[in-house]
Amino acid sequence: MKYIDVEQVNKNMSPRIFKNNLAKSIFFVAAIFGLLVLITLIYRVFSDSIGWIDINFLMSKLSTDAERAGIFGAIMGTVWLMVVVAPVTIFLGVGTAIYLEEYAKKGRVRNIIQTNISNLAGVPSVVFGILGLTVFVRAMGLGNIILAGGLTMALLILPIVVVASQEAIRAVPQFLREASYGMGATKWQTIKNIVLPAAIPGISTGVILSLSRAIGETAPLVVIGIPALIIPIPDSVFDKFTIMPMQIYYWTIDSALVDEYANLAAATIVILLIILFLMNSIAIIIRNKFQKRF
Template identity: 75%
Template sequence: MKYINPLEVQKKMNSRILTNNLAKILFFLATTFGLVVLVVLIARVVSQSMGWIDLNFITGKLSTNADKAGIMGAILGTLWLMLIVAPVTMFLGVGTAIYLESYAKKGKIHSFIQTNIANLAGVPSIVFGILGLTVFVRAMDLGGVILAGGLTMSLLVLPIVVVASQEAIRSVPSFLSEASYGMGATKWQTIKNIVLPAALPGILTGVILSLSRAIGETAPLVVIGIPALLIPFPGGILDRFTILPMQIYYWTIDSALVAEYANLAAATIVVLLLVLFIMNSIAIIIRNKFQRRY
């Protein structure tokens, strides 16, 4: 029987406890640093926007005059864009996840598709802008309209929904599907009535994350030629448009020449955060409703 030295055991225990405490302190400092930066950023944005957010700013049209500029056109453009991105992304993303998890044969082709979907999530957004410019703007001759922008942004966030939906489908207990098959249900009936309702909270989480990213992206829309200053309000998916992040981007650039544009950019950031908060809140309420049901 091997002799165990109590002193060596105690040294190892002390070393592990010290390592654990150091890791805890390191992670706490990292979290604190992130929160401090976020608070400072929000405080600066809110302070710069004070006195600029009013009814005329919310409901007015875009203008080169800083005192008369409004962002209703950008707000409508953002909402129209999300009306394209949400259904397209959810339909294609969930459909892809169902096929890969329930219908596709496991093998090299399946692994190849899975790897490429994961890689697409890390592709720079401007690459999707080039793809949208080539396919939707030029090949399909849509131009810089809401439909082209929405389809481009849908491609950008599609991998997020696919991966999240796959994980949600995998998390559904297998005995539920087996019980459904035992009752004589077909595969599609099982997916529609058992798997999808149980996986819906996880799927909606992926959709929320994808919309949160899509609403703040600018680079793809810059590539496909979305203007920053647009006087008419968009009224349909084939109208030209601009969105809140685009307006923030160009007002930030122009603030080097006109100081008031920095205040307009800060006020637009506050509005964008409010729009994002409202959209996420509605999506979270819907997700929690289904989560309680299933």
């Protein structure tokens, strides 16, 4: 019978325990540092926006006079942008996910498509801006209108929607499909009546989070030349436009010349944060509600 040398075990464990405690301390300090930076940024933004957010700020048009400037045009531009982005993204993204999960046969072609979609989800947003500039603005001759910006943003978030939709469809239990086939339903009837209703919570969550990213993106629109000048409020997808992130970007640049522009940018950031917070909250509510049901 062998006896365990407790002292030797403790000696062997001491360096490992020390390394573990050291790594834990480093990670804790890193987390605290990131949290402090975030709190500082939020405090600075909210403190600079005090006294600037009111109904006039929300309902007024852009102006060179900081005291009269508002973001109604930027809000409407954001809404019109989502009018283009949402249907294009949902139709193409969910359709692609259905094809890959339910129709495409496992093999090299499917693996290549899947790998490329996953890689596209990590491509920097400015690359999609260059693609939009080349295809929609120049090749198709659309110019810097809402339709071109919406299609560019749809390309940006499309891989994310495809991956999220695939995960939601893949999570539907196989026995539900088999039960539907056993009742004589076709493949499309099974997808339409069984798979999609069960996958809607995950798909909706992915779509809402993707749209919230599109609302906060600036780089692709800067590349395709979306202006932030005093332009009319858009009435269709063929009008020129600006959105809140673009207005924040230009007001931040102009704040070097006029201090009040920094306050306008901070107030717009607060409104944008509120919109993103509401969208993310809706996504969480949908996920939690339907997870309990299914």
